[in-house]
Amino acid sequence: MTETPAPLAPDPESETNSTEPELERPWEPLAKCLESKDAKAAAGFLEDLNSEDQRRAMSRLSSEEQAQIVALVEPEVAADLLEHLPEVQAVDILEVIAPESGADIVEALPEDTGADLLRGMDEAESEALLAELDDIDEAENLRVRTEYEADSAGGLMTESFAAFPETATVGDVLGELSHNAEMYGDMDVQYVYVINDSGILRGVLRLRDLVLTRRAVPVVEIMIADPVAVQVSDDFEALLRTFDEKAYVGLPVVDESCLLVGVVTRQAVDEATADQQTEDYLLTSGIVGGEELRSMPMLLRCRRRLAWLAPNILLNIVAASVIAMYEDTLQAVIALAVFLPIVSDMSGCSGNQAVAVSMRELTLGLIRPGEYLRVIWKEGILGLMNGIVLGTLLGTIAGIWKDNVYLGLVIGSALALNTILSVLLGGLVPLLLKKLKVDPALASGPILTTCTDMCGFFLVLNLASLVLTKLT
Amino acid sequence: MTETPAPLAPDPESETNSTEPELERPWEPLAKCLESKDAKAAAGFLEDLNSEDQRRAMSRLSSEEQAQIVALVEPEVAADLLEHLPEVQAVDILEVIAPESGADIVEALPEDTGADLLRGMDEAESEALLAELDDIDEAENLRVRTEYEADSAGGLMTESFAAFPETATVGDVLGELSHNAEMYGDMDVQYVYVINDSGILRGVLRLRDLVLTRRAVPVVEIMIADPVAVQVSDDFEALLRTFDEKAYVGLPVVDESCLLVGVVTRQAVDEATADQQTEDYLLTSGIVGGEELRSMPMLLRCRRRLAWLAPNILLNIVAASVIAMYEDTLQAVIALAVFLPIVSDMSGCSGNQAVAVSMRELTLGLIRPGEYLRVIWKEGILGLMNGIVLGTLLGTIAGIWKDNVYLGLVIGSALALNTILSVLLGGLVPLLLKKLKVDPALASGPILTTCTDMCGFFLVLNLASLVLTKLT
Structure with missing residues (x-):
């Protein structure tokens, strides 16, 4: 029998009751250093942690505690720590601590990292920090760099070259x-x-x-x-x-x-x-206004998530208003209510697949934003075929369930038609948004969902109202 | 007045009727070379194209035509071309052409790229290709390499070192x-x-x-x-x-x-x-079974997309069956049907946000798969707050619309409760899947949607049935 060799490093997924508790909850010793204001112990502890544990330790402290740690240790230790943290967290810390301390840390950072963090800060705060830099040339340099877009050549370049x-x-x-x-x-x-x-x-x-x-x-x-x-x-x-x-x-x-x-x-x-x-x-996924980490203040997290949800609720109401227009039909054939969310959800899924393929082809440069006809052709045929398969499947289930072939036909054709519509729309929306210079990642989802919901509700209820006598 | 300088390179988003039509439709000259079997012209044309246009040109040809082009030109030209294509396309081409030609091309590729492509091929076909390699040592080397996981050290390493x-x-x-x-x-x-x-x-x-x-x-x-x-x-x-x-x-x-x-x-x-x-x-986004490009065979694309949609339709039916259990309630208060999709969609959005934050924190190593309590705590409070905001918003709209305060209360509390549930679930599902070694990117969405749909429908209809006399 082969013996399993002892692992060299602790398994990150091992049980919580590890023999090395300081790695399981690395924020506790750090909080202790903070309580006793022991800069040396904090620096020593941080240096012993690997990057991931540095991040984990910091992520469990409050924003104030994070800032206190950074202010406590030497600028070089703080700079090393900030380099390993998620950028959004490093920026938050620099915004909270005194500009003098921030300036010392930025001086200890590589220039491109420093510029990235300054770019993320509020303008007033980054100016206050730059004003505290001892080296006026470096301050001017950083000021110029922060004016470039983060992902332009000027934003990504390093100025250390020979x-x-x-x-x-x-x-x-x-x-x-x-x-x-x-x-x-x-x-x-x-x-x-x-x-x-x-x-x-x-x-x-x-x-x-x-x-x-x-x-x-x-x-x-x-x-x-x-x-x-x-x-x-x-x-x-x-x-x-x-x-x-x-x-x-x-x-x-x-x-x-x-x-x-x-x-x-x-x-x-x-x-x-x-x-x-x-x-x-x-x-x-609806995280807008900047990256969210669970260590951020609760109110900020709520507000940012609501910034995405609140407009979405309005779009949802617009879509659902189609149902309100057909209350009589629904009243007559209450079984339709079961299929409304199925048809709209399934079409949403089909449309999302087409969005993903368009996004990927745009990234690879396989398609240009103006080439609608190719998408219409390629997605149209696919939508027709998949629409027939899915429509037949759901229509059969509906027809058998209520023992009414017309109900099956209504549900089946509504799903088939809506599948064609949603793959066409899903394929085209990223191209249109790209052409309009709107980020497709931000807007494709809500546009697609609203449209496929509306059309799905309309198709089910309208087709049903056409054959209402056969359904009741 | 400032004059706009003439652009140095054609704007990729400019009109289709450009003065350089060969860059707008680069696949046409390539197809022509193919018709006339002019290997030299094809090679010359390909070499003049930049990587993106090489990809665009190839992506408009059928799989057979792509293979013909690759078989037509010298192995070195073909190798250079394959390196610039999406990997999935390069693999498809190697699978279609004769193993001898494939072997010549793989010999001309850097070893790591060759191993990547072989790893993507069907085993029988990659074996046939390896058997045609002149250099037996290289064949053995490649065979060993393809046995490493693509993204393990063995799969990613280069063997060219001094x-x-x-x-x-x-x-x-x-x-x-x-x-x-x-x-x-x-x-x-x-x-x-x-x-x-x-x-x-x-x-x-x-x-x-x-x-x-x-x-x-x-x-x-x-x-x-x-x-x-x-x-x-x-x-x-x-x-x-x-x-x-x-x-x-x-x-x-x-x-x-x-x-x-x-x-x-x-x-x-x-x-x-x-x-x-x-x-x-x-x-x-529901693209499973491998990357999809629109140049792939239509039936393959349909089948792969259906592989994701078909299980989803069943999950949707399971969720919607909750509605069927409450047909009487719905019949009595048909207005509820308008709010069913709104409540389930909105909860889905809230849950997706929590999924994204968990996925991000897992990637950064800020959270470990076993740390449920932190997620429950952090998402629970957020869910409560956002649930109250969204519930109040939608409840008010519902109450005013039908002039019935009880309807508003039912809808508002259903959305509030379902928001809490869905952010908890969205936050936890990626951790659970990670622990179970299932890819969270694949399964988080359907699990979350099915659960939030079911709970949303149940909450709206069950709460309504409790106060049914006040609603009618």
Whole structure:
């Protein structure tokens, strides 16, 4: 028999009564440090936790306690902690603590992370924090960066890069890298850039080529001249397209005068993609106005969720008003009431499938927002076929249940027709919203549901009223 | 007045009648090449297209035409094309073409991409393809790789890495890199690994350190000894945790005997994350059994969508059967029928919000699958508050509409109670499914909807039957 080896790390899904209770409830020691105002113990404890436990520990504390912890420890420890927290939580903390403390922490953060957090803050509060920065150049730099869209080239770039003049030799570059190894060590240098006297980008040097070339050779001889670069104002879609073309690890960023201003890495682009997918998922699920974590204040969470629910209740009432118009029909054939929600829900499901396929094809660039005809063609046929299958299924059940073939026909054809309508609508709505520059993740769902509900109710009740004598 | 500058590239959202019609409908020239069997023209045309247009062009052709194009051009051109297509499409193509042609293409692909595609294929077809590979070692290698889970360390790793013996000097390493610059050029070498005679990982060398050290120094002096490594069998969650800890660009992968077998890059992990988010989004939207593109065969698309809809229709019938049990109540107060779908839909929306927050907190590791009490507490209070707001809103509308305060009370309290239930359920279901190792993205929606529908119908009709005399 094989023995199971002892696990090296505690299983995160193991029982709550673990032998290492401090990992199960990591917020308790932290709260204790806070009570005793023991900065050293707090810092030591935080440093021993892995990133996930840091997040878990902080997420169980109130906003005030989180801010107290951050204010208690050294700026470097706080910066490390904020880097591991969800961005929305890090922003909240920076908004709560004193601007002086915030400034110390931002100084200890990588510039792009600092800019991300400042961008998330209220403008007055981020200004107050920037005013407290000791280094006026850095403050100005951060101010400029926060003005770029978060996921534009300017927002995603790092300003830590190594650039050398056209007159340099391989030896000069290697010497400088060696001399300031400490500084370049943070940069993850794979490419080194060549600029002219004015700072205009002229070429890219691969570290590999530097290593493999004699030191006396001028860099201009081994650099890749006229390299691919992105504009600082390039939006996220433009970046995605450029990075889609080739397996670039990173690309230089230039401003409108071709001055080299930064470097955007594929990693930054990939992370922004993941962030956007998360945001889309949350929007689709009705979490609007920013990410929600359960550690946030209850009233804020209620208000944000209601901001989505309240308009939805109105749309629901509009849809259900169709039922009110047919009260007589419903009164005569009360069995119809059973099928109203089934028809509307099922059509909603069919429509959602079509929404998802359109969203995916838009992301992959397989379809352009103007190509309605293809969607109508491809979804129309599918809707017809699936409508017939589902309509037959539900219609048969309805007909057998009440032993009335007309009821079966009414319910079956209502579902079949509404399925066709809803897949067409579901396929088209994301394209239309994209064309109107409205986020399809936000609006597709409510538009689709309202329309398919209304049409579903109308079809069932209207068809029933046409053959009312046969149904009673 | 400022003049708008002429755009450098065609606007993807511009009118269909562009001056560059070959970019608007890139599939037409491709179909023409196919008709005339002109391999050279097809290859030339494909190479001129950017990745997105390659995808668009292929997506408009039938599966047979796609396979014909791939079989027509040289394996290298076909490999480049397959790399830019959605994986599901590339897999379909490999399944359709002859195994010999497939083998030539897989040989021209990077090994990890090849393994991904083989993993997606039917086993018989991938075996047939592997049997046609000229290089038996590569075939064996690929066979082993396809046995790892796609998003485990073994599935995500690349086997192209540079490893040197412990006895090497800096000069040896630089000499070898220089000598085989061509080969290492494809690897994007940032780290070089040091192994002992048996192939066991001993250390990691940063290219930067190599550059900055005299050539006579033995590598063991500058290597990072006992480096962080991942196990080849590590699953995706373990990888995420490791990469979450530090800004590793890549990590060595070792097998159970500590032999160095590959390197997994952060980029591979980020891409796998994005793929998983996409899959979750599609599952949530009811696209099951694999990604759907509209270029796929109609019957396959219908069948896959029905695979999700058919069980859903049964769940819907179960939920609606509650209405059938209360036909008398409904007959007496037909206005209730208007509010049944409103109450169930609104509760569904509230529940979905809670699902999204739980999914997000699980992803961030802020909550563990066993921590029900926290969810019950945090969602319970929120549900109570939002339930009161929404219940008051809808109850008031109902009461005023029919001028009956009891109707308002019934509808209002039903919505309030059902909101509490649905946020509790929505918050808990993802945790429960995670604990049961069922994908929450797949099952949360239907479970939640069925329960909130049933409870909503029951609450409205049961409360109404309690005060029936006041309602009529």
